[in-house]
Amino acid sequence: MLEFVNFYLIPGLVLGAIYALSATGLSLIYGVMRFAHFAHGDLMALGAYVALAASTGLGISVWASIPFAAAATVPAALVADALFYARLRRSLPAVLLISSFGVALMLRALIYLLFGPTPVTFPLPIVPPLVFEGIRLQPRHIWIILGAGVCALMLHVILSRTRAGRAMRAMSDDPDLARISGVATAAVIRLTWVIAAVLVAVAGVFLGLDTQLQPVMGFNVLLASFASAILGGIGRPWGAAFGGVILGLAEECSTFPLRDGAPLLEPTYKSAVAFVVLIVTLLVRPQGLFRGMI
Amino acid sequence: MALLEVRGLTGGYGETDILNGVDLDADTGEVVVIVGANGAGKSTLMKAIAGLVRIRAGHVRFAGEEIANAPAESMVLRGLAYVPQERNVFPSLTVEENLAMGVYAQPKRFREGKERALALFPDLAARLATPAGRLSGGQRQMVAIARALMLEPRLIMLDEPTAGLSPKFCSAIFARVQKIAQAGIGVLMVEQNARPALAIADRGVVLAMGRNRATAPGSALLTNPDIGRLFLGG
Numbered sequence: 001m002l003e004f005v006n007f008y009l010i011p012g013l014v015l016g017a018i019y020a021l022s023a024t025g026l027s028l029i030y031g032v033m034r035f036a037h038f039a040h041g042d043l044m045a046l047g048a049y050v051a052l053a054a055s056t057g058l059g060i061s062v063w064a065s066i067p068f069a070a071a072a073t074v075p076a077a078l079v080a081d082a083l084f085y086a087r088l089r090r091s092l093p094a095v096l097l098i099s100s101f102g103v104a105l106m107l108r109a110l111i112y113l114l115f116g117p118t119p120v121t122f123p124l125p126i127v128p129p130l131v132f133e134g135i136r137l138q139p140r141h142i143w144i145i146l147g148a149g150v151c152a153l154m155l156h157v158i159l160s161r162t163r164a165g166r167a168m169r170a171m172s173d174d175p176d177l178a179r180i181s182g183v184a185t186a187a188v189i190r191l192t193w194v195i196a197a198v199l200v201a202v203a204g205v206f207l208g209l210d211t212q213l214q215p216v217m218g219f220n221v222l223l224a225s226f227a228s229a230i231l232g233g234i235g236r237p238w239g240a241a242f243g244g245v246i247l248g249l250a251e252e253c254s255t256f257p258l259r260d261g262a263p264l265l266e267p268t269y270k271s272a273v274a275f276v277v278l279i280v281t282l283l284v285r286p287q288g289l290f291r292g293m294i
Numbered sequence: 295m296a297l298l299e300v301r302g303l304t305g306g307y308g309e310t311d312i313l314n315g316v317d318l319d320a321d322t323g324e325v326v327v328i329v330g331a332n333g334a335g336k337s338t339l340m341k342a343i344a345g346l347v348r349i350r351a352g353h354v355r356f357a358g359e360e361i362a363n364a365p366a367e368s369m370v371l372r373g374l375a376y377v378p379q380e381r382n383v384f385p386s387l388t389v390e391e392n393l394a395m396g397v398y399a400q401p402k403r404f405r406e407g408k409e410r411a412l413a414l415f416p417d418l419a420a421r422l423a424t425p426a427g428r429l430s431g432g433q434r435q436m437v438a439i440a441r442a443l444m445l446e447p448r449l450i451m452l453d454e455p456t457a458g459l460s461p462k463f464c465s466a467i468f469a470r471v472q473k474i475a476q477a478g479i480g481v482l483m484v485e486q487n488a489r490p491a492l493a494i495a496d497r498g499v500v501l502a503m504g505r506n507r508a509t510a511p512g513s514a515l516l517t518n519p520d521i522g523r524l525f526l527g528g
């Protein structure tokens with residue numbers, strides 16, 4: 001039991017928190033702009049690398065470097081929108097998807113150019129885990145889960161309590177009706193990018209803390225992020241967060257040694273779990289758990 | 295000079311023109327009903343006036359100002375409100391939040407707007423916390439009209455407000471429409487339910503193939519045998 005908690009449940013929750021942060025942004029973007037943002041993973045990697053540069057360059061802790069990560073991803077997202085997506089706003093969603101794939105390649109090339117291809121890690125002091133009744137908790141894991149919780153709470157307050165958040169939800173319900181009501185859609189779109197980019201910057205730093213930094217780190221979790229968003233119901237940020245946690249747990253628990261010490265699924269196949277969840281969701285409940293927009 | 299003056303309006307989606315030179319007047323406190331067969335361009339006309347469909351030629355003057363192709367989000371502050379036919383509420387927002395969207399441009403007017411909305415539609419008071427997507431068709435229509443009235447528009451455009459509603463709700467909606475006009479607000483309404491709508495109309499406009507076919511007082515259109523045969527089902 002303790003083994004399950006220490007090696008499967010807690011890592012699953014940590015991974016789930018990271019997926020949730022990334023998937024929530026994807027779902028918001030889909031809701032407001034109706035397209036699958038393929039550059040989200042590389043935006044995540046950009047955030048992680050800028051945080052690394054800030055924390056080593058300025059000698060600050062990784063946690064304190066999160067604002068620097070957001071200060072890179074937010075302008076990157078806004079510039080990509082102004083240069084590419086805004087011009088294609090009236091095109092088919094597939095056209096926007098392909099253009100975001102192009103943006104993804106540009107971001108990744110930039111990361112290779114600036115930081116090189118070799119995997120690196122955040123300079124973290126070695127801290128012994130906290131142990132409660134045999135449950136071993138890495139402090140960084142606690143911070144990741146708490147940090148994701150704070151982000152979720154802040155997003156909830158923005159979406160449900162503020163005028164701008166209400167406009168985002170209104171636009172995701174019906175863009176034309178929102179315009180008739182006087183909503184300046186361009187401003188709502190910018191706000192959506194800001195929020196999604198901040199969330200994905202946090203996700204990037206957390207992913208780097210949980211594993212290591214490499215230029216394809218974000219692209220590697222993009223499929224899982226989409227699977228989370230679709231599992232929760234695309235366009236529904238809460239569903240995406242929930243889907244992320246479920247998927248993180250499913251991935252980590254998939255290698256649990258259930259059959260006489262042999263893992264349920266060889267760890268090499270772990271990343272296939274997202275595919276399976278995605279396919280099963282699309283077959284059984286394509287609208288997702290929380291009735292998405294498809 | 296009428297509050298809303300449409301002259302020679304031509305436009306549509308993409309390359310195809312659906313409207314081929316429509317003229318229309320609507321004034322404060324007046325109910326103007328647009329009738330016509332399916333595909334005559336009734337809904338497109340409203341969308342064009344509201345800034346959602348591109349106008350290629352012609353004029354739309356509202357309160358003396360040219361508003362053809364002005365951004366849709368600017369209309370509400372000019373005093374021009376619009377309730378589309380379907381998808382006229384935000385389904386995932388509660389009734390109260392839907393009303394709040396009606397004052398999006400001037401959030402400070404929420405309280406007074408809500409009071410007026412609930413005075414006109416008292417049934418909504420018990421449903422304020424319900425997501426609009428869970429309401430019946432008639433209740434949704436009330437939310438949609440209430441949202442459009444939140445900022446006290448000078449003209450409200452209603453696209454088939456009784457579509458799919460039971461007769462009981464239909465007469466309730468028509469009674470509200472008359473009340474709105476009595477309050478000095480202009481009402482421009484598209485209706486399939488042409489007979490009862492023309493009965494309360496100061497003026498009726500018959501559209502066919504994106505052109506004006508006839509314009510006359512509502513009662514005159516009702517008794518015109520040609521119009522009756524062609525557009526009102528006998």
